[in-house]
Amino acid sequence: MPNFINPYNFVRCGKPSLRKPYVSVRRFHGLSGTITCELKTITPIFIGGPREGDNQRIRFFKINGEPAIPATSLKGVIRSVAEAASNSCFSIFDDQHIIYRDVPERSKRAGVMRQNANGDWFIDEVEEIVVKNIDLQRMLGQKPSHGLQVRFNAEPGGTYGRRRVVRVAPANSGSCSEEGTLRRYDRGLPPNVISQGYRVAKSSSVSYQVQPEIRQKYKVVIEAIVDPITPEQEKRRWQSCLMDLNGAFVYFQPDKQQVKSFGKNRRYKWVREYSTRQLLERIHDGGFLPCTSRQQLCFCCRLFGTVGEGENQQVAGRVMLEDALIQASYPQLQQVVLRILGSPKPKYHPFYVTTGRRAAPKGLASYDDADSQLRGRKFYWHHPTDSNYQREPNQRLGNQNVQVELLPAEAMFTFKVRFTNLEEVELGLLLYALCLNDNDPDGTVAHKLGMGKPIGLGSAKITVTDLQAHRDADRWRPMASAPNNNIAHYIGIFQTHLQQENDGLSFDQIPNIVDLKDVLTTQALAASIEYPPPYGEGFRWFMKEKRQGYRQPLPCTKQTRDENKTLKDH
Structure with a gap:
């Protein structure tokens, strides 16, 4: 039986970012301006639009009749990377009580x-x-x-x-x-x-x-x-x-x-004895719990905003993304019945939970252990570009899959990001989250967005093509020097900041940065990326693992990328 790699893995949490009071968008001491970006699809992509009939047929999201990516989808992707890179809070966190039998x-x-x-x-x-x-x-x-x-x-x-x-x-x-x-x-x-x-x-x-x-x-x-x-x-x-x-x-x-x-x-x-929130609380004494007060905001909540908790705790973001519009010539949309997407299984603790101890039997931990904690932030691996990963083999529409309008690879979108009153280090984080410190159209570090990430959809490369920054306060100062518009300059400031927060550790050795790069690199892995085979019967693998005492914890990103560790099929 072939070995396999689970479609998702986790980026570890490092040292929590320092929480500070919010910054008003009405103050004009920071940098404001526009970032122009290109987004190129590496694998087919699907952004959900209107549903038809029995909700099993979904059209691609369109603006003026043309495929597009809404700003909300882009913001979610960029913020997820920014939170992982900067060790910000888990801004979107679903507290779950794990039910089992x-x-x-x-x-x-x-x-x-x-x-x-x-x-x-x-x-x-x-x-x-x-x-x-x-x-x-x-x-x-x-x-x-x-x-x-x-x-x-x-x-x-x-x-x-x-x-x-x-x-x-x-x-x-x-x-x-x-x-x-x-x-x-x-x-x-x-x-x-x-x-x-x-x-x-x-x-x-x-x-x-x-x-x-x-x-x-x-x-x-x-x-x-x-x-x-x-x-x-x-x-x-x-x-x-x-x-x-x-x-x-x-x-x-x-x-x-x-x-x-x-x-x-x-x-x-x-x-189970402990909820997912309780396990999150154990990571650095609650330093990654969602921000609730505008006087105590993490890096990303200051940048992107937060709803907070209680009256007058909402904070407006200082970053606004626009919809990504497709270029004039693009591949034709294809009607495709997708493979069964499967679903995450948080109750399967060998994948989601780790131990706070230096060592544990077989590396396992559970939701009942007093020192267990969440593994980190979930990200999906990039698949090879072979479209067979995504398609239902016989193209029959069953009760567990959907038919979609799929946009093939090599489609090109453009969009703008407008920012207001940012510190240089904040602009550096934003630029890092956009281009992943690999601002090359043919680079090997890319994002995942849209529907179907577990089956290989949604790999896309974002490139920053232009940065225009200015200081609003300098508009009335005739001798003021213009801000630097060099992208690498601001990313370097963010990297230096993160090194200082991590006691001088080299940027490329900071644990969350290592994991983020490992999981977002497009280079091929040692085995097929899929839920447990055979296709459509993955539940049998989980049942057998349970009967055999949960023998296989999820290999971490480094073990998967550098040591070719995989999960074994039965």
């Missing part, structure tokens, strides 16, 4: 939820006796119901060492030897319940307390299950149903005399 089956017990008069919650452990292939209504002489007291006979033979009911009778009958209670359970979530059934619960004298934080975690699980697939009204109905726990039959994992986790079916999902 890893609780060992045999560590679970059955019980009934109970709330006492003081509002405290408990699970009363019960023996769960399986009810299967029995006509309950005929044996009981009435319709079965949740909480109904019954008598029963049971024998060994159920799964997980449980007994199974062979006969059941009304509670006042003397024909069966044991007493219990019928407890209903559902497979699936309302209103899409796959099946309903009953268990007989035989009481015991053992109870376990359910602490408030455990119920809160259960609520997080329910919200995670409901949020992606239901409208608001249906969501509330599901939550009400699932949160009505008093008297519910549940499965749980005990921890001494308390409950560690619980759910309404034996294969319930649970939430």
